[in-house]
Amino acid sequence: MNPDASTIAAGAPIEVDLSPVAEGQDIKVFWRGKPIYISHRTKKQIDEARAVNVASLPDPQSDEARVKSGHEQWLVVIGICTHLGCIPIAHEGNYDGFFCPCHGSQYDSSGRIRQGPAPANLPVPPYQFVSDTKIQIG
Amino acid sequence: MSGPSDYQPSNPALQWIERRLPIIGLVHSSFVVYPTPRNLNYWWTFGAILSFMLGMQILTGVILAMHYTPHADLAFKSVELLVRDVNYGWLLRNMHACGASMFFFAVYVHMLRGLYYGSYKEPREVLWILGVIIYLLMMATGFMGYVLPWGQMSFWGATVITNLFSAIPYVGESIVTLLWGGYSVGNPTLNRFFSLHYLLPFVIAGVVVLHVWALHVAGQNNPDGVEPKTEKDTVPFTPHATIKDGFGVACFMLLYAWFIFYMPNYLGDADNYIPANPGVTPPHIVPEWYYLPFYAILRSIPNKLAGVIGMFSAIIILCFLPWLDAARTKSSKYRPLAKQFFWIFVAVCILLGYLGAQPPEGIYVIAGRVLTFCYFAYFLIVLPLLSRIEKPRPVPNSISEAILAKSGKAVASVAVMLVAAGALFFGSLQDARANEGSDKPPGNKWSFAGPFGHYDRGTLQRGLKVYKEVCSSCHGLSYIAFRNLAEAGGPGYSVAQAAAFASDYKVKDGPNDAGDMFERPGRPADYFPSPFPNEQAARAANGGAAPPDLSLITKARSYGRGFPMFIVDFFTQYQEQGPDYVSAVLQGFEDKVPEGVTIPEGSYYNKYFPGHAIKMPKPLSDGQVTYDDGSPTTVAQYSKDVTTFLMWTAEPHMEARKRMGFQVFIFLIIFAGLMYFTKKKVWADSH
Numbered sequence: 001m002n003p004d005a006s007t008i009a010a011g012a013p014i015e016v017d018l019s020p021v022a023e024g025q026d027i028k029v030f031w032r033g034k035p036i037y038i039s040h041r042t043k044k045q046i047d048e049a050r051a052v053n054v055a056s057l058p059d060p061q062s063d064e065a066r067v068k069s070g071h072e073q074w075l076v077v078i079g080i081c082t083h084l085g086c087i088p089i090a091h092e093g094n095y096d097g098f099f100c101p102c103h104g105s106q107y108d109s110s111g112r113i114r115q116g117p118a119p120a121n122l123p124v125p126p127y128q129f130v131s132d133t134k135i136q137i138g
Numbered sequence: 139m140s141g142p143s144d145y146q147p148s149n150p151a152l153q154w155i156e157r158r159l160p161i162i163g164l165v166h167s168s169f170v171v172y173p174t175p176r177n178l179n180y181w182w183t184f185g186a187i188l189s190f191m192l193g194m195q196i197l198t199g200v201i202l203a204m205h206y207t208p209h210a211d212l213a214f215k216s217v218e219l220l221v222r223d224v225n226y227g228w229l230l231r232n233m234h235a236c237g238a239s240m241f242f243f244a245v246y247v248h249m250l251r252g253l254y255y256g257s258y259k260e261p262r263e264v265l266w267i268l269g270v271i272i273y274l275l276m277m278a279t280g281f282m283g284y285v286l287p288w289g290q291m292s293f294w295g296a297t298v299i300t301n302l303f304s305a306i307p308y309v310g311e312s313i314v315t316l317l318w319g320g321y322s323v324g325n326p327t328l329n330r331f332f333s334l335h336y337l338l339p340f341v342i343a344g345v346v347v348l349h350v351w352a353l354h355v356a357g358q359n360n361p362d363g364v365e366p367k368t369e370k371d372t373v374p375f376t377p378h379a380t381i382k383d384g385f386g387v388a389c390f391m392l393l394y395a396w397f398i399f400y401m402p403n404y405l406g407d408a409d410n411y412i413p414a415n416p417g418v419t420p421p422h423i424v425p426e427w428y429y430l431p432f433y434a435i436l437r438s439i440p441n442k443l444a445g446v447i448g449m450f451s452a453i454i455i456l457c458f459l460p461w462l463d464a465a466r467t468k469s470s471k472y473r474p475l476a477k478q479f480f481w482i483f484v485a486v487c488i489l490l491g492y493l494g495a496q497p498p499e500g501i502y503v504i505a506g507r508v509l510t511f512c513y514f515a516y517f518l519i520v521l522p523l524l525s526r527i528e529k530p531r532p533v534p535n536s537i538s539e540a541i542l543a544k545s546g547k548a549v550a551s552v553a554v555m556l557v558a559a560g561a562l563f564f565g566s567l568q569d570a571r572a573n574e575g576s577d578k579p580p581g582n583k584w585s586f587a588g589p590f591g592h593y594d595r596g597t598l599q600r601g602l603k604v605y606k607e608v609c610s611s612c613h614g615l616s617y618i619a620f621r622n623l624a625e626a627g628g629p630g631y632s633v634a635q636a637a638a639f640a641s642d643y644k645v646k647d648g649p650n651d652a653g654d655m656f657e658r659p660g661r662p663a664d665y666f667p668s669p670f671p672n673e674q675a676a677r678a679a680n681g682g683a684a685p686p687d688l689s690l691i692t693k694a695r696s697y698g699r700g701f702p703m704f705i706v707d708f709f710t711q712y713q714e715q716g717p718d719y720v721s722a723v724l725q726g727f728e729d730k731v732p733e734g735v736t737i738p739e740g741s742y743y744n745k746y747f748p749g750h751a752i753k754m755p756k757p758l759s760d761g762q763v764t765y766d767d768g769s770p771t772t773v774a775q776y777s778k779d780v781t782t783f784l785m786w787t788a789e790p791h792m793e794a795r796k797r798m799g800f801q802v803f804i805f806l807i808i809f810a811g812l813m814y815f816t817k818k819k820v821w822a823d824s825h
Contacts, residue, residue: 001330007320028417032321035417080322083442085301086294086419101421102298102497103437115500119442 013138015130018074026090028079031137035079035087036125037098037111039136045096045109046072052108059121063110066124076135077111078125083118098122145171160408168354169532173372173381175360176824177537181251182358183386184244187369190387191241192419196339198234199283206286210325213288218617218690221791228791229398229798236397237406238280242428244390245273253459254480256468257359263460265352270456272345277429279338282331284426289410294423296323302436305446322416337700340746362540363468364533371537373824381817388810395806399799400589400711408716411788412686414718422497430494431487435513437498439504448510455517462517465525472531483516578697579715579722579746582778586785587714589800592793593786598629600765601783604776607763609688612680612754614668617689618787621662627793628786637662681740683753692716692781693788716788717781722746724777727756 003011011032018038021027026039041049049063067075079087079098086102093099094115095108105116112121127137145163147153156162158788205224207216220227249269252258256265285296300317304310320327357366366372373379397404405427409420425433432449439445455462470477496502534540585594602623605615614734620640631639640660645667648655660667668687670676676684686694696715699707706712726745737743741751758773765771769779786792 001316001319003315003318003320003326007326011321030417033324033416034322083301084298086298086423087417101419102423117437117440117442117445 006134013136015134015136019128019133023073029056029137031125034125035075037075037079037090037122037138039075039077039090039109041073041075041109049108049110049112052112058113061110061112061121063112063118064114066121068129069115071129071132073137075109075111076127076137077122079122080118082113082116082122083116084100088122089096091099145778168350168375169380170352170374170376172375173366173369174368174375175537176371176373176380177360177362177363177541178358179361179380180382180386181247182360183254184248184251186383187244187387187390188241188248189346190390191237191244191312192339192343195234195237198230198237199336199339202230202234202337203336206285206332208329208379210288210328210414213286213328215617217287222617222622228795232398232795234283236394236405238283238400239391239397239426239428240394241276242280245276246428249273249694250458250484252359253483253614254470254477255359255361256363256463256465256470258641259463259468260460262352262356262359265349265356266460267457268345268349268352270453272342272349273456274453275338275342275345279335279342280426280428282335282338285328285331287410288328288414290412290414290418290420291407291410291423293323293414293416295425296327298423299425300327302446302449305443307443324416333425359468360537361469362534362537363472364535364537364540367536367722368538377820378824381813381820385810385813385817388806389811392803392806392810395799395802399795401708401713401803402795403693403713404708407695411690411694424495427491428493430492431490431513432494434490434494434506435510437494438503438510452513455514459517459521463521463525465528466531467530467533469533471531473524473528474531476521476751479516479520479524483513486512486516512694525686577745579718582714582718582721584714584717584782584785586782586792588711589796591796593627593629593782595630596767596769597782598786599631600767600775601779601786602629602771603765604758604763604780605688605783608757608776609780610666610669612669612676612685614685614687615666615689615787616668616687617665618790619663619665620660622790624662625790628790629783632736634739640657640664643667685754687786689782690788692720692785697720717785719746720784721777721781723752724758724780725773733811 012075014029014031016027016029016038018040021038021040023040024042026037028035029038030036039045041119046063052063054060054062066077079090081088081100081102083100083103083105086100088098088100088105088107090098093106095106097109097111097114098107100106100116100118103117105118106114107118107122110121111124113119125137127135130136144167145156147156147162152162186446202220205216205220205227207213221231222228224230252266252269281295281299285292300314300323303313303317306313315321317327317330318324319330360366407424410640424430432452436445436449465473465476467473471478486509490506490513493502493506493509496505534543573812585597605613620636621633622636622641623629623631623639624636640662641659643664643666644657645660645664646655647658650656651740670679670684673684693716697719699712699715723744723746726747728743728745730736731743735743735750738752741753742755743750744752758776759772761771763771763776769775789795
């Protein structure tokens with residue numbers, strides 16, 4: 001009953017070109033059937049994410065730990081609400097991040113849970129920068 | 139099933155079989171001479187009603203499975219084509235979909251009856267626990283069946299429910315992967331759900347056999363909760379219980395048929411007429427009405443794991459009921475306090491169901507917590523306490539004594555219970571779709587509304603013209619074939635006219651012998667070609683918003699009716715939210731944007747569109763389409779015509795459905811009446 005070979009093969013890493021994504025925009029790509037949000041954050045969003053007292057968060061994690069150093073403007077998260085799996089909407093909610101329409105969880109510009117029933121931050125998928133404008137997810 | 143039978147068939151062939159397999163004796167002792175308490179009321183017919191519903195679901199389900207394709211890309215379409223093209227496919231689907239709701243409605247009545255009359259008490263504990271197992275199996279089966287049409291609610295319901303298991307520590311994620319067969323809900327999930335949805339009803343049937351066996355060993359409970367002592371206390375199962383159950387089933391079928399023929403979508407969610415899309419979450423994910431109380435419990439607990447535990451224990455706690463309630467008096471009829479708390483408990487369940495359909499915010503969250511506490515308090519505090527402090531009224535010595543002392547009070551309690559059961563049913567139906575700040579569409583007078591509704595041929599023909607000349611440049615109609623235009627209940631074209639209409643279209647076919655695709659004139663069997671080759675092209679050409687396919691649009695759009703209108707709708711058969719909405723949006727464009735509303739670049743203001751910003755420019759203007767029959771060429775007339783046409787594309791067999799509904803009702807009313815008088819005759823000397 002575990003995933004079959006073709007399902008696993010289809011879940012191989014994908015490459016995403018970031019050059020068309022302007023500052024303040026974000027794109028949604030699918031990997032392993034899951035939506036991945038790639039946000040080109042503004043300076044304001046980054047500052048907001050870093051100004052928070054990490055210890056006060058429900059799921060304490062610093063913004064630095066959630067992005068690749070040298071590429072702070074890029075936030076890559078799996079867009080699946082950690083509560084019950086709905087897809088949060090980007091650029092909504094009170095924290096300049098994501099808002100889940102199902103049960104009202106709100107995530108900040110670092111994808112961290114700030115308010116609502118979700119127990120954890122939006123997970124960061126395994127990825128690395130192949131070049132300055134290209135990432136490989138998986 | 140109550141001991142060896144001494145039944146001997148008179149026919150020698152049957153005797154020969156009986157000596158080798160005493161099956162006729164088994165049936166005879168279980169369903170013919172089996173002694174059944176003389177004082178059973180109509181709440182006891184729900185056992186037979188449930189058996190009938192299980193049989194119905196298996197029968198319609200097996201036939202539906204012959205036409206269904208369990209594949210993520212094909213499932214939605216196969217269900218639609220099943221409804222449109224299979225002989226009486228619409229009937230099968232409605233029977234199966236409404237049948238699930240009826241099955242749950244009957245099981246809730248059955249369970250509450252057991253709760254009220256103490257049917258779980260010694261010596262019926264195992265009987266009761268088997269019932270809880272059946273209920274759990276039903277929930278699993280119902281959930282997986284709801285996933286199969288692969289609409290938006292199917293997909294997102296599956297996502298939310300399977301994610302519940304991820305709350306289990308350590309093994310949760312692995313369990314979810316096993317359920318999905320992949321990294322998310324997808325084709326492997328659909329395949330295994332289909333397999334299990336086919337399997338579980340037979341498991342239920344097996345447990346039902348055990349349930350009936352346990353029942354026939356312990357004997358039936360009865361409204362007075364005193365065990366039968368002498369032969370005077372019982373009557374033989376056949377003909378007494380058989381005919382009474384038959385009458386109960388006939389009455390239940392009237393309700394069932396009301397949904398099948400007149401309100402097939404009343405209990406469903408409009409979003410499930412939108413094909414599943416893993417990239418878009420519907421604004422409110424609401425389970426089917428029969429899960430709502432448990433969904434409310436899940437959501438009212440702020441911690442994810444605790445919420446899941448709370449939800450499951452709300453069901454599992456029923457297994458311990460025989461030991462939580464230690465009172466010696468079975469029936470609440472003789473327990474003045476337990477009776478009152480029972481009705482409070484019923485009200486708590488109804489209100490939880492209502493809350494389960496509301497958005498989880500503000501007062502709803504607090505109310506949900508209070509009611510969740512009440513739910514568990516009934517089992518864990520009230521019942522154990524009552525069995526110690528309550529002073530029950532004296533119980534009659536025997537059933538026959540109870541019958542002699544029968545007063546009119548039972549009628550009142552039956553009436554109260556009917557009202558509460560009805561409220562449970564309808565209270566949980568509240569559509570959770572928030573209105574999102576848009577105005578409610580005005581109601582219209584549609585020729586297809588009501589029990590004798592029909593499509594006006596001229597309106598359909600004009601609507602087709604509007605679609606062809608205006609809508610079809612952006613919107614597809616992919617479930618409609620040209621041949622449908624000549625079918626009964628449609629626009630009333632002849633076969634030759636439909637063929638001529640088809641030949642105006644260019645349809646892509648191929649590959650030919652050289653391996654190339656080519657274009658040829660359309661044939662009656664072809665479907666309306668879509669204006670865009672795929673969704674991405676449609677999106678790119680329309681500023682990022684793909685124009686939806688219109689085949690099902692009048693069923694895929696709705697708006698909340700709110701309390702108490704949705705109850706009124708059940709009786710008036712109001713089903714036209716979709717057409718009202720579509721027609722309102724077509725006429726809702728206004729140049730002047732009201733203050734406080736900002737419309738982004740490339741969108742247009744529409745009074746009735748949720749959020750008011752619609753990507754579609756005003757599609758219709760006066761005089762745009764010429765009519766040959768002298769009808770006014772106004773936007774209002776165009777909207778009415780095209781909406782009627784789109785109602786037909788969504789529900790091409792509606793006329794046949796309502797016509798057959800009328801025949802079925804005439805038959806069922808006569809049948810129920812005959813059953814009633816036969817029952818009276820059979821029971822004449824037993825009361």
